[in-house]
């Protein structure tokens with residue numbers, strides 16, 4: 048296997064997942080700012096032109112973080128980050144989807160159409176006029192989650208899962224690009240601090256993170 052990744056939050060989530068599994072997978076670091084992932088040979092194999100991509104041993108390319116998490120969980124079930132039983136797996140997917148729909152997708156779109164506009168306008172359809180609405184959606188999702196997290200240090204009660212990883216990678220990135228957690232969301236801040244203390248949070252950071260000050 049080979050993971051194509053780069054200095055970005057979705058690849059960071061996959062690196063964090065790999066670290067939590069305690070496995071080692073060879074990685075190729077692409078120059079995302081320079082558009083290495085948008086070259087014709089890359090796009091021919093991953094039509095979205097994005098990272099992460101997991102190349103399997105038979106040459107198949109798997110894109111989409113969710114598919115990569117699922118595949119790695121099945122190959123390396125221990126420790127479970129999605130779930131051991133069908134019910135656990137379904138609950139994790141339910142929370143992951145809620146987190147993505149209400150928080151991480153609006154956050155990433157607000158970045159692409161806002162601070163990231165100079166780069167992303169050359170790569171995708173961008174809607175800068177939607178940024179205020181996306182920020183409102185993202186903050187509404189954060190408030191909603193905060194109201195559910197009282198007393199919990201994980202999104203799915205009592206289990207650290209991929210839902211925590213997906214959320215953490217986005218919120219840690221957001222903190223460096225003006226898409227921050229509102230001050231008054233104390234339970235969400237408490238959850239964030241707890242995940243930050245996991246060794247995988249530090250070890251999954253891209254080396255360029257230090258120089259840029261943005262966590263990805």
Ligand SMILES: N[C@@H](CCC(=O)N[C@@H](CS)C(=O)NCC(=O)O)C(=O)O
Nearest residue numbers: 055056057097098099111112113170
């Ligand atoms: N839905 C995809 C999103 C992947 C994605 O947004 N990748 C970003 C980095 S976080 C990327 O490759 N950006 C560079 C580009 O679009 O050129 C996933 O979950 O993997």
